[in-house]
Amino acid sequence: MPKSILELATKRKSTRKFSSDPVNLKDVLQALEAATQAPSGANQQPWRFLIIIDPNLRRRVRAACERGEKELYDNVTGEFGEWLFVKGLSWRKPFLEEAPLLVAVLMDESAQYARESVWLAVGFILLALEERGLSTVTYTPSNTDLPLRALDIPKGFKLETILPIGYSAEDKPKEPKFRLEKVAFLNKWGDSIKT
């Protein structure tokens, strides 16, 4: 029986470790089909999806992304650097090869509210993948130009995120989230919704 949106959203967590179990392309296409139904600025539908199964291409994408990450990790400081360290994150992105399938999400830069529209559609994708028992993480490379070139994407499109998709082999719990009362107010900023 299908789960409710709240159940899917609550259960869902980001995954960076994938089992080698193959992914059914149809499941991914259904999730992308849901995304194509999302609203967008002036209905321009600025999203494009490049599904990457070819292992050589996944290796090239990983190498391109890691080149940019190394640069970031060598230079990052402050709160974000601390967060990366605490989370045990590094410039290595093995999940880009370990996940059996990647979806590169591209954005038509010329569209109205392009970024807003693309990410709203990514929200649809995440829930649709969760519904099928598939996991992912919205991985945005520090330097998006390198993988863009590795993938031979035409001018006018930006890489917004790469979704590695597969079955989770990760045992980390979900990141803790603020309670609704902390982020939602009624009529006046700061006024409790009193649930």
Added chain:
Amino acid sequence: MPKSILELATKRKSTRKFSSDPVNLKDVLQALEAATQAPSGANQQPWRFLIIIDPNLRRRVRAACERGEKELYDNVTGEFGEWLFVKGLSWRKPFLEEAPLLVAVLMDESAQYARESVWLAVGFILLALEERGLSTVTYTPSNTDLPLRALDIPKGFKLETILPIGYSAEDKPKEPKFRLEKVAFLNKWGDSIKT
């Protein structure tokens, strides 16, 4: 029985005309709760939600938004202007008063990937509203500063969108969407997914 994500996404369409039927606040809170479960850059959860029920405040928000819209509509040209005209859109935004409830979606500007995270969460909200039979439109005022001031939002937060929420009284069909084959490729840009 709950619908699948693809069914919800396909059925969902943006609404700018609302019936006067009241909205159950609990339904809206559940949709926002789903949003709080979304992933975000460095888990910073940059979203804040101001639920507006008070009619005087909705009137003020409408007036603030329309002031900015008039400016835009007086000056817009080209493809976007044509689109607005064809769609019969104007600077008037009665739905901001007619919908029994508004959710102003605010963004903590200081967060990593703030805009991306907020809009992904908006995707969760849209599906959760659709699941409860509620309609909305992701309305982003041309000038977001005017309603921000009308709502007395503290510094450091931007207004990303206002969601008027209610039961649809609109009979327009859904905007047509590109077929998946047009926007999704396999391994190489332009290569058909052959569904």
